[in-house]
Amino acid sequence: MRWHRLAAIVRKEILQIRRDLPSLLITVAMPLLLMLGFGYGVSFDIRHIPVYVYDRESSQQSQDFLKRFQASEYFNVMKTVDNYQAVIQALDAGACRLAIVIPVNFSEQLKTGGPVSVQALIDATDNNTANVSISYSEAVVQTYNQQIQLEWLQRHGQARLQPPLKVDARTWFNEDLESTANIVPGVVAIIMAVIGSFLTSLTIAREWERGTMEQLVSTPVTPLELMVGKLVPYFVIGLLDTALCAGMAIWWFEVPFRGQWSVFFLSCTLFLIVVLSLGYFVSVVAKSQLAASQAALIATFLPAFLLSGFIYPIDQMPAVIQVTTHLIPARYFMTIIRDVFLKGTSLPLLLDDLLALALFAVLLTILATRAFQKKLS
Amino acid sequence: MTDNDAPPVIVRDLVKRFGDFVAVDRINLEARRGEIVGFLGPNGAGKSTTIRMLCGLLRPTAGQALVAGYDVAREPERVRQRIGYMSQKFSLYNDLRVIENIRFFASLYEVPDSVLKERVSWILDMAGLSGRKSTLTGTLPSGWKQRLALGCAVLHRPPILFLDEPTSGVDPISRRQFWELIHTMAAEGVTVLVTTHYMDEAEYCNRLVLIFQGRIVASGSPTELKQRAMTGELVLVECAPLGLALDLLRQTPDVADAAVFGNALHVVVPEARTMIPRLRTHLSQHGVIVARMEPIRPSLEDVFVSLTAAQGAGGKA
Ligand SMILES: Nc1ncnc2c1ncn2[C@@H]1O[C@H](COP(=O)(O)OP(=O)(O)OP(=O)(O)O)[C@@H](O)[C@H]1O
Ligand SMILES: [Mg+2]
Numbered sequence: 001m002r003w004h005r006l007a008a009i010v011r012k013e014i015l016q017i018r019r020d021l022p023s024l025l026i027t028v029a030m031p032l033l034l035m036l037g038f039g040y041g042v043s044f045d046i047r048h049i050p051v052y053v054y055d056r057e058s059s060q061q062s063q064d065f066l067k068r069f070q071a072s073e074y075f076n077v078m079k080t081v082d083n084y085q086a087v088i089q090a091l092d093a094g095a096c097r098l099a100i101v102i103p104v105n106f107s108e109q110l111k112t113g114g115p116v117s118v119q120a121l122i123d124a125t126d127n128n129t130a131n132v133s134i135s136y137s138e139a140v141v142q143t144y145n146q147q148i149q150l151e152w153l154q155r156h157g158q159a160r161l162q163p164p165l166k167v168d169a170r171t172w173f174n175e176d177l178e179s180t181a182n183i184v185p186g187v188v189a190i191i192m193a194v195i196g197s198f199l200t201s202l203t204i205a206r207e208w209e210r211g212t213m214e215q216l217v218s219t220p221v222t223p224l225e226l227m228v229g230k231l232v233p234y235f236v237i238g239l240l241d242t243a244l245c246a247g248m249a250i251w252w253f254e255v256p257f258r259g260q261w262s263v264f265f266l267s268c269t270l271f272l273i274v275v276l277s278l279g280y281f282v283s284v285v286a287k288s289q290l291a292a293s294q295a296a297l298i299a300t301f302l303p304a305f306l307l308s309g310f311i312y313p314i315d316q317m318p319a320v321i322q323v324t325t326h327l328i329p330a331r332y333f334m335t336i337i338r339d340v341f342l343k344g345t346s347l348p349l350l351l352d353d354l355l356a357l358a359l360f361a362v363l364l365t366i367l368a369t370r371a372f373q374k375k376l377s
Numbered sequence: 378m379t380d381n382d383a384p385p386v387i388v389r390d391l392v393k394r395f396g397d398f399v400a401v402d403r404i405n406l407e408a409r410r411g412e413i414v415g416f417l418g419p420n421g422a423g424k425s426t427t428i429r430m431l432c433g434l435l436r437p438t439a440g441q442a443l444v445a446g447y448d449v450a451r452e453p454e455r456v457r458q459r460i461g462y463m464s465q466k467f468s469l470y471n472d473l474r475v476i477e478n479i480r481f482f483a484s485l486y487e488v489p490d491s492v493l494k495e496r497v498s499w500i501l502d503m504a505g506l507s508g509r510k511s512t513l514t515g516t517l518p519s520g521w522k523q524r525l526a527l528g529c530a531v532l533h534r535p536p537i538l539f540l541d542e543p544t545s546g547v548d549p550i551s552r553r554q555f556w557e558l559i560h561t562m563a564a565e566g567v568t569v570l571v572t573t574h575y576m577d578e579a580e581y582c583n584r585l586v587l588i589f590q591g592r593i594v595a596s597g598s599p600t601e602l603k604q605r606a607m608t609g610e611l612v613l614v615e616c617a618p619l620g621l622a623l624d625l626l627r628q629t630p631d632v633a634d635a636a637v638f639g640n641a642l643h644v645v646v647p648e649a650r651t652m653i654p655r656l657r658t659h660l661s662q663h664g665v666i667v668a669r670m671e672p673i674r675p676s677l678e679d680v681f682v683s684l685t686a687a688q689g690a691g692g693k694a
Binding site: 002004005007008011012015016019020210211212213214215216217218219220221222 | 458470472
């Protein structure tokens with residue numbers, strides 16, 4: 001690796017990027033548009049879920065519990081009914097998505113401290129809404145539980161006990177039940193994958209297409225110098241785009257950032273190296289710019305979207321697919337970026353994921369250089 | 378270079394196959410210091426493939442090529458430091474300015490800063506681009522582009538230069554200027570291997586290598602080739618109708634060969650002086666109107682046609 005040659009490639013690439021207005025626009029417009037599109041469009045925020053209530057006890061306590069559903073903006077208690085039949089009918093007819101059934105001995109069981117089961121009947125035709133309904137109901141139940149525990153403790157003489165806030169934070173990292181908060185850090189990851197691989201996929205394919213590669217490889221420049229030199233400018237652009245997306249996540253979508261910037265930066269660096277090398281690899285293998293950019297999108301966007309845990313939680317996937325997700329670099333980055341944003345997880349706990357990313361970064365870099373060397377001979 | 382007297386380019390039984398197709402078939406060649414070797418051949422003959430192997434851009438299937446003393450298959454990096462290459466397609470960056478292209482390639486070849494300035498102005502002078510340093514390369518006329526490409530290929534003063542159809546699509550005046558440059562470099566000791574489609578350009582070479590279907594069918598200086606290929610004298614016949622005349626001439630016993638060249642015929646005969654009157658009568662008798670019939674000196678194109686025709690016939694038999 002000679003610095004002189006490396007610097008020459010970097011300089012040349014920057015000149016070309018600066019003169020290529022459409023590409024330059026893409027690097028700014030694409031993350032902005034994707035951020036807005038995903039942030040709003042794919043928002044899994046579901047509010048005002050229609051709810052029917054069948055209160056078999058009708059006590060002070062059960063009413064108190066049900067009020068919490070009423071108070072939540074996620075639920076819209078439509079009607080209180082007095083028999084199972086009506087509940088089933090409403091669910092069938094689609095009049096409600098969720099029905100809460102309070103058992104007859106609700107308050108009694110609460111008093112004795114025994115486990116109380118509140119029944120939640122869910123219309124699961126829309127899998128996503130169903131899942132969200134379940135988690136929101138659980139959240140309502142959870143806060144209610146806490147209150148009861150607090151009251152119990154207070155009654156037993158620990159009046160000045162501070163509410164155990166930590167319990168809440170540990171269960172719900174996203175205490176507003178905002179799925180925007182869950183989604184947006186993931187969107188940042190998806191955008192990085194797409195932009196990174198897309199930009200680099202064009203740069204090498206363009207050289208083959210225009211015939212400039214022929215001249216380039218007749219010089220003493222080595223495949224590694226060429227690759228690093230070409231990726232450095234796009235790495236910088238990728239980081240700027242990441243900063244742009246993260247900024248939008250925090251100030252526009254008001255997603256909390258609880259982690260350390262250093263961990264965030266480190267993981268972004270690794271992930272960018274992964275996607276940039278992937279784009280590079282694809283463009284070495286593909287014949288034309290068009291084929292390369294399409295292949296790059298497919299190779300990064302689809303796995304990042306479907307298999308990283310972005311929309312489908314990994315632990316709910318079929319076992320075979322769960323295993324496959326380990327081969328998707330986006331999976332590790334998705335975990336890291338969500339944890340860093342929402343949980344503020346620190347470095348030691350993310351070490352496994354970071355190491356996996358680093359491994360992919362090294363492997364893909366080697367793969368890309370190898371592919372290039374092979375293509376020449 | 379380990380040995381100063383060894384030829385800068387030595388090719389032994391070089392073969393390149395693409396699948397079943399043999400693009401280059403056991404080529405042997407040596408080029409001396411300061412020699413200009415021209416590769417001639419029709420489309421698809423294997424000229425570019427040969428040059429690309431010699432530059433270390435393509436791995437030979439078999440055989441060996443030593444360039445500047447290094448095996449192109451084993452040490453392509455060392456080879457690349459000692460050669461300049463101009464590919465068939467223009468391959469500088471159209472979206473860079475003239476000066477940016479020069480600087481870029483200078484850095485890749487690690488041209489020392491101490492000589493960079495002088496080299497840059499040399500190229501600008503040579504290519505006639507002194508006032509156009511900041512012009513975008515893509516907007517230059519093709520003659521200028523080619524000279525700039527040549528300049529970038531010799532920035533590091535390589536002892537060996539490979540030029541693949543450096544003058545295609547360039548106007549005749551620019552072509553002449555280009556060849557003058559090549560001659561200047563050769564005079565300074567640079568070995569030049571150049572492919573071309575233009576027969577008139579072939580005359581500028583010290584030695585010609587005729588390639589046909591991946592094989593060398595003849596090689597030698599332009600004069601040698603002309604003498605060797607033509608076992609007789611060449612007669613130009615301008616007449617009408619051309620087709621009938623061609624058939625008649627080919628059936629005439631003493632005519633060795635007859636071929637169409639533009640709107641006339643080139644006929645090879647043992648002795649022009651005695652044959653011309655005979656052919657004239659013969660053609661007239663069959664209704665061909667002869668406008669002109671006179672002995673001419675063979676061009677390389679004639680040589681080429683006769684050699685490839687012989688090769689094609691031999692290949693089929
Ligand atoms: N990478 C390749 N894969 C398969 N076939 C190839 C490849 N490169 C060249 N060929 C074939 O090898 C033959 C020789 O090609 P080459 O480019 O060397 O010809 P050429 O003499 O330079 O012709 P031209 O005058 O058209 O430039 C052609 O038939 C071409 O189709
Ligand atoms: Mg060619």
